[in-house]
Amino acid sequence: MFPQSSRAARQGPAIRRQLASLFWIGFLGGWAGLLLARGHAVAFQAPAPPPTPSADQVNAVARQLYCPVCANVPLDVCPTQACEQWRAIIREELGQGWTPQQIKDYFVQAYGERVLASPPAQGLNLLVYVLPPLAFVLGAYFLYRAVHPWRRGPGQAESTPPSPPEDEYARRLEEQLRKRS
């Protein structure tokens, strides 16, 4: 046994060294693994890029814009190659997190106000929005003037007595038909 023991005694430091090496390898490997894992964890915790906008999201913005080349064609339905490219720009900008308003501003800056479905209410454009209601109010005023003399005139009381419901109606109907024929 002794010789074995002595052999064991001789081999003891070597085993310890091997164990120590294994420990350090394992430690360093584990640390590296942890670091790598941490690195992955850091990568997963970074803000994810926005998902690719859907065609419906692109069209929702494109619908509010008009083709800068074709007259009076909304961008979401314009079949030209140019409009396809402009829709791609919208997709890209939505992908970068732009809001619809920012995208509209971008197109106005690039192509002018004609890309908007309605002109912004400023300057001369105010006339677009002011004139139709003004015309209506003026027309209503003239209509009021036409009716007004009656309202102030004498004898405007509702002189027509409430007629007996159906017989009176039949009589009037016949009278109208007689006049027609």
Add this chain to the structure above:
Amino acid sequence: MLPTLGYLLLATAFLVCLYGIGASIHGVLAREERWILSARNAMLLSWPLITLSALSLIWLLLTNHFEVQFVWSVTSRSMPTYLKVTSLWGGQAGSLVLWSWLMSAFASVAALRRWDRDREFLPWVVVVVLVTLAFFLSLALFFDNPFSRFWQASNGQTLAAMFPPAGAVPLIPSDGQGLNPLLRHPGMILHPPMLYLGFVSFVIPYSFGMAALITRRSDDRWIRLTRRWTLVGWLFLSLGLVLGARWSYDVLGWGGYWGWDPVEIAAFMPWLTGTAFLHSVMIQEKRGMLKRWNMVLIILTYALVIFATFLTRSGLLSSVHAFAQSSIGPVFFVFIGGTCIISLALLLSRWDDLGGEEHLTSLLSRETLFLVNNLLFLSIVVACFWGVVFPLISQLFTGQQVTVGPPFYQRTTGPLFAGLLLLMGIAPLSAWGHTALQNLGRLILRPFLLSLVLLAVLLAVARLSDPGALLGFWLAGLVALVTLDEFWRSASARSRTHPEALPVALWNLVARDRRRYGGYVIHLGVVLMAIGIVGSQFFQQQTQGTIAQGQEIQLGPYAVRHDSISEWTTNDQRDVTRAVIAVFHGGNQVAELHPRRDYYFVAQQTMTIPGVYSTVQGDLYLILVGWEPIASNGATFKIYWNPLVNFLWCGAVVFILGTLVAAWPDPERRRSRASAPHWSYVPAKQ
């Protein structure tokens, strides 16, 4: 030879018009009836001359005479015969010939009527109609000649001219460009002629109006004489607008039918003033009021008819610069300006003669409600006109191009249309002169309560919450109930006083007062159209997606599955790509659709033909947007769910039927006209 003949016929018609104008004026001034009769004959002669010229052009189109510039620009050898005929109105030059042809036909019908009672109108009707006709003929003769031919000059340059330039030889292209693919649709075959028929029909009431002004006839005779003309014009204009909307829905591939495009609006405006006129003339007939206003309306309608043609033909829509470069734009501008100034000056000169015989006697009367109706119609016209011309004004004064698109029109005209619907619910119950509030309340109570019940059902069952849609549906319901109640009350009242069954009583009522009951049918048509418009505008859904074969997309109550896609070339130079789509509802296949895209080689233009599955509930409208290479078998589709849209088309049919009922000739009136006394064509010396 044939182009020269066609041109000479057109030129002769123009000279005949000029002769007719001169002869008519001379006849009145010299008080010589034979000159007036000769002018009338000139008006009659214009039709066969222009007919022969138009037939020459159609023959050239049919027989591939590509040496004629117009033929070359709108036809090709591969086009079917019917499209070659309809390509007459596929370009500006041919459209001008069509316009003149229809105008001369209406002029001839007007000339052939019995003039016994209204002879003093004849010379001036001839003048106004022939001036309009001569104007359009002059455009075709001097500015956009449909018979111009190609010539090759000695320096190799290609020219288009009627007669050969010095040293030039005829040039005959082997094939033409072909008709614009967008115009190769059945809707486009009928849409322009209907619209043009509507336009030219309104020239007749205008000419009678002017004749009444010139001859100082301040009674309502001109209105009674042209009532049917107006209704016929209105009918054709309505048909033209509806067909245009249907064409847009079927061909333009954007899921809608009305895009508030300036060309659409241009055709819509005379319809609006014409509708206001149709209501307003009733006040003059019943109460002798609004004589001046009716003149204003017919002048406005005529001006808008010319403006509508001008807008689409002058280049003004694309830009003010295109207008300035356009050959016919400035001519149109001068003609519209000139006729407006002359008409209004004439009206002002007769202002005192046209004072009303009566005045409004009540705030609540049919005439007041009709006036409110006129206010609403005219306000819509102002909004439309302003929306169309503002981009040009902006460009002119600031150099800034702007778009006035659907949001503006929807916001501006939406409340006005709602107001018109409300009036349609009240006005039929009101009386001429004065309506007691109590009576009106009693008459409207039943329909009103029923409409509230309908509204409650919509809220409870359909769970609608949009206030605009609810208001629209409620108003449509109210008008429908009021109108049906009117039919019911009239028929039951008649069946009480006559021994007639209810359906017979209803039939007799309609037969004896077609105008009134035809009007009610029109109102019912409008109700159906309103339901379709509210449904499709407020509740349209859409989605777009790329799906491989066998995959599905869900929209509204439907699922659609992409089954296959194929591509082939046709004999008429088209590359067709067609998808096969299965439509499912509740898990069961209900239809197979074939949306496709046609690429026309020569025109280098793509047509998007939707696949549509129509039901009472609405349309599933599917467009093929794009497709991937054959390997992936994927394709992109845009799908629309248009609820209730078919109410719009059904309503249009009812609307047209109602107009036919209202415009149908009355035999009793023909007899009374035949027995009328004979008057002189020229006014007696005073």
